[in-house]
Amino acid sequence: MFETLKKIAFERVGGTEEELRALGILADEIRKRGLEPKLEPFEVKTFRAGKGTVELAGDPPVGFDVNPVGLSGSCDITGRAQYIEPAKLDYARCEPGCIVLLPPHLNYDIYRNLVRLKVAGFLLVHNPGKTPGFPIIRHAFIEKFGKIPGAVISYEGGRKIISRKDAVVRLHTEQEEFVGTSHNLLAVIPGENEDEEIILGAHADSVASSPGAVDNGSGCVELLGLLGHFAKNKPVRTLRFCxxxxxxxxxxxxREYVRAHESELGKVRLMINLDLGGDIFGENRVIITGSNELTNYIDSRNKLRGMGLRVTRGIYSSDNMPFARAGIPAISFGRSGLGASMGHSADDDIRNVNEASLRSMANIALAFAGEMADAEVFPFERKVPDDIKDEIEKYFRERSGDGA
Ligand SMILES: [Zn+2]
Structure with a gap:
């Protein structure tokens, strides 16, 4: 597993050549395990990590390097700097044309308020002690509200700006944005029972400027491990690897998979997602976006076998979500800890991953997937309960502006 992870641990942003190169490496690994992979293309608005600076006017002027927020365009703007507390955003005021400083997470409501406030730009102040990355503005927000330029500034830079009274800053960013072709890489192991299927997935792309070893090269190589096992041990139910x-x-x-394969989803009883793994100083966890029944089963199994899994029921921001939204119970295995906390930064490299941690998560996922694949009768309803459905809709509203 570790050898394959090394091969794909490079920046591989969705819709870029690097993402396709990583998928090519994974496709070769699928062929080595005796299956024929298939690539399904789809268009995405994407970008290359750009460059930027902030100059703080004064005597002496001070300059900082910043990372342009992905898909926020390029700019050269000057405005008064102001920090806005997220809890006050709905009624905050600032002079039009100001440049607002915020904590590092953008969602629909925050973006909507930036538009309402007619800010010229925004600076996301990064968490202290971690290399600033390149978050994005969701394309859906831009389509709805238009583009506001923004960048990520270090904690230190943000502090220096806000410490100066009536600070005026000049924000200059440059980045390349383009329509690219992204792909889902698929492989199928037909079961004896053609009426029931299980989807197993892991995302292969990374954020900009990150080698994405934990997030989510790890999930990809774990998924390859599962694929290799079931290629040799034919399951009762059909398994689709994504x-x-x-x-x-x-x-x-x-989202594209669920859209393109909508007519086939009626057969899918469960989705198993692998996101984040291999963390040396971490612990294995599972999040069940499904019923109490399924959660209790996994929790009891966990205790009976002393698996050391942290079990929670709820939503989890990853590829499980579109499936759960389509009414398919989805569970996400992953490993959180010190290495995973480097996610979405240049520090997410293979130094934070070891083979033993990868295997421990993969073995747990494999044992569970095996039981579900081979059960005489599938033990759980194909149903996502109403309380979870509400959380799912809230998630898609906040993150993607769906239905807002
Ligand atoms: Zn991820």
Whole structure:
């Protein structure tokens, strides 16, 4: 597993050549295990990590390097700097044309308020102690509200700006944006029972500037491990393996899969998602976007066998979501810890991953997937309960502006 992870641990943003190169490496691995992979293309709005600077006017002027927020365009703007507390956003005021500083997470409501406030631009202040990355503005927000230029600034830079009274800053960013072709890489192991299927998935793309070892090269090589096992041990139910593209651009690959394969989803009893793994100083966890029954089963199994899984029921921001939204119970295996906390930055490299951690997560996922694949009668209803459905809709509204 570790050898394959090394091969794909390079920046592979959705819709770029690098993403396709990583999928090519995974496709070769699928062929080595005796299956024929298939690539399904889809268009995405994507970008290359750009460059930017902020100059703080004064005597002496001070300059900082910043990372343009992906898909936020390029700009050269000057305005008064102001920090806005997220909890006050709905009624905050600032002078039009100001440049707002915010904590590092953009969602629909925050973006909507930036538009309402007529800001010229925004600076996301990065968490201290981690290399600033390149978050994106969801394309859906831009389509709805238009583009506001923004960048990520270090904690130190943000602090210096806000410490100066009536600070005026000049924000200059340059980035290349383009329509690219992203892909889902698929492979199928037909079962004896053709009426029931299980989807197993992991996203293959990374965020800009990150080698994406934990997030989610790890899930990809774990998924390959499962594929190799079932290629040799024929399951009762049909298993569909999906290496999704463009998860980091807004779950675009899994959304595309659900859209393109809608007529086949009635057969799918369960979706198993692998996102984040291999973390040396971590612990294995599972999040069940489904019923209490399924959750209790996994939790009891966990305790009986001393698997050391942290079990939670709820939503999880990954490729499980579009499936759960389509009414398919979805569970996400992953490993959280110190290495996973480097996710979405240049620090997410293979130094934070070891083979033993990869295997421990893969073995748990394999044992569970095996039981579900071979059960005499599938033990759970194909149903997502109403309380979880509400959470799912809220998630898609906040993250993607769906139905807003
Ligand atoms: Zn991920």
């Amino acid at each position: 290496f999704f593209g463009s998860e980091e651009l807004g779950l675009l690959g899994s």
